[in-house]
Amino acid sequence: MIRLAFGQQKMQRNLLVGVLHLVVYLGFLIINIELIEIIIDGVFGTHRALSFLGAGYNLAIALFELFAFAVIVSVVVFWIRRNLMHIKRFRSAELKGWPKLDANLILIIELVLMFLFLGMNAADYALQLREVAHYSSAGAFPISGWIAPVFNNWPEAKVIAFGRGMWWAHIIGILGFLNYLYYSKHLHILLAFPNTFYASLEPKGKFENNATVTREVKAMLAMEAADPNQEIERFGAKDVTDLTWVQLMNAYSCTECGRCTAACPANQTGKLLSPRKIMMDTRDRATEIITSKGLKDLADHTLLDHYISREELWACTSCNACVEACPIGIDPLSIIMKMRQYIVMEESTAPGDLNAMMTNIENNGAPWAFNAQDRLNWVSD
Ligand code: SF4
Numbered sequence: 001m002i003r004l005a006f007g008q009q010k011m012q013r014n015l016l017v018g019v020l021h022l023v024v025y026l027g028f029l030i031i032n033i034e035l036i037e038i039i040i041d042g043v044f045g046t047h048r049a050l051s052f053l054g055a056g057y058n059l060a061i062a063l064f065e066l067f068a069f070a071v072i073v074s075v076v077v078f079w080i081r082r083n084l085m086h087i088k089r090f091r092s093a094e095l096k097g098w099p100k101l102d103a104n105l106i107l108i109i110e111l112v113l114m115f116l117f118l119g120m121n122a123a124d125y126a127l128q129l130r131e132v133a134h135y136s137s138a139g140a141f142p143i144s145g146w147i148a149p150v151f152n153n154w155p156e157a158k159v160i161a162f163g164r165g166m167w168w169a170h171i172i173g174i175l176g177f178l179n180y181l182y183y184s185k186h187l188h189i190l191l192a193f194p195n196t197f198y199a200s201l202e203p204k205g206k207f208e209n210n211a212t213v214t215r216e217v218k219a220m221l222a223m224e225a226a227d228p229n230q231e232i233e234r235f236g237a238k239d240v241t242d243l244t245w246v247q248l249m250n251a252y253s254c255t256e257c258g259r260c261t262a263a264c265p266a267n268q269t270g271k272l273l274s275p276r277k278i279m280m281d282t283r284d285r286a287t288e289i290i291t292s293k294g295l296k297d298l299a300d301h302t303l304l305d306h307y308i309s310r311e312e313l314w315a316c317t318s319c320n321a322c323v324e325a326c327p328i329g330i331d332p333l334s335i336i337m338k339m340r341q342y343i344v345m346e347e348s349t350a351p352g353d354l355n356a357m358m359t360n361i362e363n364n365g366a367p368w369a370f371n372a373q374d375r376l377n378w379v380s381d
């Protein structure tokens with residue numbers, strides 16, 4: 001969690017994007033510290049309530065402003081990359097409609113919040129320079145100091161109204177944005193932390209054995225007594241209700257960045273599979289169930305077939321590249337494997353080639369259609 005979520009280690013694989021993302025992340029965190037003072041001032045009618053901290057306060061305000069400016073630059077670069085540059089992972093079919101609008105809305109909201117913050121500071125600084133009562137000198141303004149001369153010809157009351165308007169818009173904007181998170185991929189700014197905390201620490205690509213199968217095999221080999229009261233579980237996953245809570249958290253943490261899809265060999269070779277879409281579909285289906293207030297559609301409208309097709313599932317090579325590529329430790333492969341397990345073990349409807357191979361393993365102890373007794377025929381010459 002410290003390396004992936006706090007340190008953003010995997011984001012640094014592309015240094016420019018990694019640094020800009022770190023700036024946005026740190027900028028947002030740091031500027032929200034400033035929000036505490038902004039709220040105190042609003043509630044108690046004070047002016048820069050924390051300015052008693054002296055030189056440290058001035059330094060902090062200057063840093064907040066520099067970060068706000070850096071966030072603006074980063075957000076503009078991100079917008080250009082997403083909308084004007086031909087980066088394949090931003091042009092996939094699954095991003096059409098709401099996902100693209102959501103991504104752009106997030107960038108625009110961040111941009112507007114930064115401008116509101118700097119506008120508020122600029123009006124405040126202009127009033128400080130005029131030595132208006134209440135606006136005592138406090139803070140350092142390396143960025144909004146450049147904007148403040150705009151107010152030179154404005155009457156005092158108008159500058160005060162402007163500053164207060166910025167204050168209200170900033171507060172409403174931030175509180176609105178916090179509520180928007182739950183409808184947006186931006187929820188990752190909260191969920192990335194628990195998501196990386198609960199990511200698998202097993203060796204790369206290690207698969208879980210199915211506990212029910214293990215129990216049955218052990219009973220057959222007389223390694224363990226069979227329990228006649230043992231409930232038979234469903235094998236694999238047909239719907240999101242068969243997934244674990246970590247897999248569901250994975251789906252809600254997904255930032256839709258598409259690094260997994262860009263790394264996926266199946267996707268690169270033109271197959272239908274996109275691991276990002278697997279996560280988006282899982283989240284959409286989970287949201288559909290949550291918002292429908294019940295599981296009434298469960299039987300005839302499931303994750304398998306209605307969201308994720310069998311063609312997508314069987315295109316996966318189980319290479320683990322998507323898991324490796326994900327900056328916040330999401331595991332699309334585990335969902336794919338669970339859904340395949342359902343197809344094979346509950347429906348027995350795996351593709352013909354696989355069924356033939358599994359029958360051969362069952363009958364001959366090898367994937368080929370030869371009797372086990374004939375195995376050494378090739379040495380007879
Ligand atoms: S494990 Fe499957 S989905 Fe993930 S990158 Fe490999 S082929 Fe693609």
Ligand code: SF4
Nearest residue numbers: 254255257258260326
């Ligand atoms: S699963 Fe990870 S890599 Fe793939 S889109 Fe979501 S956040 Fe990005």
